[in-house]
Amino acid sequence: MKRLIVLFTCLAFVAHFTTMAQEEPQHKGREKLKAARLGLITNRLNLTEEQAKGFWPVFNDYDAKRSELRKSVRQITAESRNLTTSDDRIATNLKEILNLKQKEVDLEKEYQAKFLKVLNVRQVSELYKTEQLFNQMLVNRLRGERKEPPHTKE
Structure with missing residues (x-):
């Protein structure tokens, strides 16, 4: 309840x-x-109080880094939507978006290990x-x- x-x-x-x-x-x-x-x-x-002390700094760091990566993806996507953007630039942007998404996956792996140091599974x-x-x-x-x-x- x-x-x-x-x-x-x-x-x-x-x-x-x-x-x-x-x-x-x-x-x-x-x-x-x-x-x-x-x-x-x-x-x-x-x-627990002890977990909270260890968790929140790690989570806030993770959240800030993840937000920056996602912001970069949004900016690149917005640029690609521009009708005056060249095909070559759009192709470069697509590669960069994939690189940023890979960085986000790597970040998630890194922080999952950090979370497991202060939280249970x-x-x-x-x-x-x-x-x-x-x-x-x-x-x-x-x-x-x-x-x-x-x-x-x-």
């Missing part, structure tokens, strides 16, 4: 933050979404599931769908 309340609370935060993000400058909306995401992770991982698995859950909740909210969140951990 507690998990159901937590999930509904997180969903309400996402709904509120999504609405507020449209009314406020983008960076404030992003910060609120990030806070909701971190709250959901905190609740779902059930970290079930918590690491739950971290990945929680990130997927949050993203799906956000997508559903942006689409206007009102799907009921899962009642239990999978």
Whole structure:
């Protein structure tokens, strides 16, 4: 029951933050979404105090590096969409996107090992599931769908 309340609370935060993000400058909306995401992770991982001390610095470092890689991919993709971009440049961009995606996979491998130093294997698995859950909740909210969140951990 507690998990159901937590999930509904997180969903309400996402709904509120999504609405507020449209009314406020983008960076404030992003910060609120990030806070909701971190709250959901905190609740779902059930970290001990000692685990939290070791986990959050590693996670924040991982998240920042992953965000930079994804930002680079978005910038390159945007450039490729430009009608004046040459075919050669688009081909170069495609190769660069693959390189960045490989870097993201390498980053994930590196940080999975780091996560396993402070979390147990079930918590690491739950971290990945929680990130997927949050993203799906956000997508559903942006689409206007009102799907009921899962009642239990999978």
